[in-house]
Amino acid sequence: MPRTVTLVLTPKQAADVSYRTALAARTLGIREDEIAFVRVVKRSIDARQRQPKVNLSLEIYVDREPQPAPVHFDYPDVAHRTEVVVVGSGPAGLFAALRLIELGYRPILLERGREVSARKxxxxxxxxxxDVDPESNYAFGEGGAGTFSDGKLFTRSKKRGDYNRALQTLVFHGAAPEILYEAHPHIGTDKLPYIIARICRTITDAGGEVLFERKVTDLLLRDGRIRGVQCGDERIEGAAVVLATGHSARDIYELLHRRGVRLEAKPFAMGVRIEHPQALIDRIQYHCDERGEYLPAAAYSLVSQQNGRGVYSFCMCPGGFIVPAMTDAAQSVVNGMSPSGRTSPYANSGLVTEVRLSDFEHLRAQWGELAGLRFQQQLEELARRHGGDRQIAPAQRVADFVAGRASCTLPSTSYIPGITPSRLDEWLPRFIADGLRRGLETFGRRMRGFVTNEAVVVGVESRTSTPVRIPRDPATLMHPDIEGLFPTGEGAGYAGGIISAALDGERVAEAVAAALRTPF
Ligand SMILES: Cc1cc2nc3c(=O)[nH]c(=O)nc-3n(C[C@H](O)[C@H](O)[C@H](O)COP(=O)(O)OP(=O)(O)OC[C@H]3O[C@@H](n4cnc5c(N)ncnc54)[C@H](O)[C@@H]3O)c2cc1C
Incomplete structure (x- = not known):
């Protein structure tokens, strides 16, 4: 049995493998040359003190002790097995397809966008x-919205086993093994495309199919049962259909609505992206002038309640970039990503507030369950108009936003299309502007220097989660009214992020297998 030792080190000591191995040997009372293998099992940074510390848990294996096997998965040949249609190649669709293969089914994965190199x-x-291609952009294409993202891999999922297995699946497909032990693992946008492409190759190598530029335009529905999908003139049939189309596929919600498939409006969140110089966030979080070479770009996570509504930071990207995440040129939508090294001089995050059903009640009579979708779309179009009907995003300095003042000039930004001064405090819906302003005042008290004119808010962060849920039976995970239809992932309302979407995709694949064992 390996022995575990926990060390509290300075960032420099933690980076020095021989120092920490020698210290582990001393702590365990053994000779250093008795140690055959050291495995890091957890690494976190504690920046609450003046001098940040690294907490490191190590498993120490001594001579002749069996060492942990490398991460490995076996995917059987499913070329001639029962076919299941999976729509969408985001994390939910990809992990559903992998799990279907493990369970002996042949996935046919349909993706409206292009493969990763064309998508770049x-x-x-x-x-x-x-130039926004509505079929190939930051949301659509091989790997879905997760490909050109930060690749943060956190989840609030309680099932640690599944979470570790999902991380191991990513490592098996080329992610750095560090994600298995970092407290806040992330992959980075420079590494994700390669990993996604390898997952697709695993699917095809096992005899499954991955078809790009196959946009599902209709569902093959008969007698309350789905038999497959239609992609233009092409019919693609399967024993079940997994719908993993993400929250940006508005045409899918419209299709379901048109075909009388039950949907439910749900609350969601909207706001802005906020961007600071990374050095400023480092100074606040690490209590020092410069973070030096051993500490990573600092992150933050902020939550508050303002007049009974949650206001919080979301998808924080240290050393990252703000990116244009719209799926149509008529919208202004921003999001964030970062490379694996988190090397950009900027830190950004979504700063959002809850949007309740009552906030878009006025649109219910016309749009029914799609009212939230329209509310979201209207804000994205409004933001575009305030950007001058160009790709340039409307922005305001943070202290000006809080004080309700115009910003005559703006600081430099990571947002490549550029930003233009605009009164977000005036044109954002009142409950959003007020919520964000009060939230910022609270955050400024918790992180001295956070509310500053060195930082900007950029509009709009609207695609945090879906405004529409595709319901499913809690026991079978099937749509309650359509046999064989399995909604999954973020677009269906069961996930919020790469890992939770991946885990939901796996769960749905297991539900498909259970349903097919006892045919509907
Ligand atoms: C810029 C950015 C950064 C992000 N950073 C992070 C992060 O660091 N960590 C994190 O956890 N999450 C992050 N997210 C969110 C994360 O990417 C999503 O939560 C996750 O990808 C959702 O997975 P999904 O499979 O449910 O849907 P998606 O990833 O949205 O995938 C849906 C797929 O379905 C396809 N599709 C849609 N309609 C059709 C159709 N009609 N026919 C065929 N295919 C269709 C789409 O093209 C898409 O590929 C980020 C998102 C963005 C945009």
């Missing part, structure tokens, strides 16, 4: 000249 070119065009 489309994304460069959005940044360069505002």
């Amino acid at each position: 070119v489309d994304i460069a065009r959005i940044n360069r000249n505002g």
Whole structure:
């Protein structure tokens, strides 16, 4: 049995492998040369003190003790097995497909966007000249919204076993093993495309299919049962359909609505992206002038209640970039990502407040369960108008936003299309502007220097979660009215992030297998 030792080190000591191995040996009362293998099992940074510390848990294996096996998965050949249609190649769709293979089914994965290398070119065009391809952008294409993201891998999921297995699946497909022990693991946008492409290759190598530029345009519904989907003129049938289309596929919600498939409006959240110089966040969080070479770019996570509504930071990207995440050129939508090294001089996060059903009640008569979707879309179009009907995003300095003042100039930004001064405090819906202002006042008291004119708010962060839920039976995970239809992931309202979407995809694959063992 390996022995576990927990060390509290300075960042420099933690980076020095021989120092920490020698200290572990001393702590355990053994000779250093008796140690055959050291495995890091947990690493976290404690920045509450003046001098930040690194907490490191190590498993120490001595001579002749069996060492942990490398991460490995076996995917059986499913070329001639029962076919299941999976719509969407985001984390939910990909992990559903992998699990289906493990359970002996052949996934046919349909993706409206392009494969990752072509998608990179489309994304460069959005940044360069505002050319948004509605089928291939930051939300649509191989790997879904998770491909060009920060790749943070946190989840509030309580099932640690499943969480570790999901991380191991990513490591098996090329992610750095560090994600298995870091307290706040992330992959980075420079590494994600390769990992996603390898997952797709695993699916095809096992005999499954991955079809790009296959946009589902209709559902093959008969007698309360789904038999497959329609992609333009092409019919694609399967024993079940897993719907993993993400929260940006508005046409899918419209299709379901049109075909009389039950949907439910749900609360969600909207706001802005906030961007600071990374050095300023480092100074606040690490209590020092410069973080030096051993500490990572500092992060934060802020939550408050303002007049009974939650106001919180979301998807914080240290050393990252703000990116244009719209799926249509008529919208201004921002999000954030960062490379694995988190090397940009900027720190950004979503700063959002709850949007309740009552906030878009006025749209219910016309739009029914899609009212929240329209409310979200209207704000994105409004933001575009305030950006001058160009890809440039409307922005305001943070202290000006809080004080209700115009910003005549703006600081530099990571947002490549650029930002233009705008009165977000005036044109954002009142409950959002007030909530964010009060939230910022609270956060400024908790993090001295957070409310500053060195920072900007950029509009709008609208795609935090779906405003529409696709219901499912809690026991079978199937749509309550449509046999064989399994909604999953963020778009269906059962996940919020890469890992929770992946875990939900796996769960749904297991539910599909259970349902197919006892045919509907
Ligand atoms: C810029 C950015 C940064 C992010 N950073 C993080 C992060 O660091 N950590 C984190 O946990 N989360 C992050 N997220 C959120 C995360 O990416 C999503 O929560 C996650 O991808 C949701 O997974 P999903 O599979 O449910 O849906 P998606 O990833 O949205 O995938 C849905 C897929 O379905 C496809 N599709 C849609 N309609 C159709 C159709 N009609 N036919 C065929 N295919 C269709 C889409 O093209 C897409 O590929 C980020 C998101 C963005 C945009």
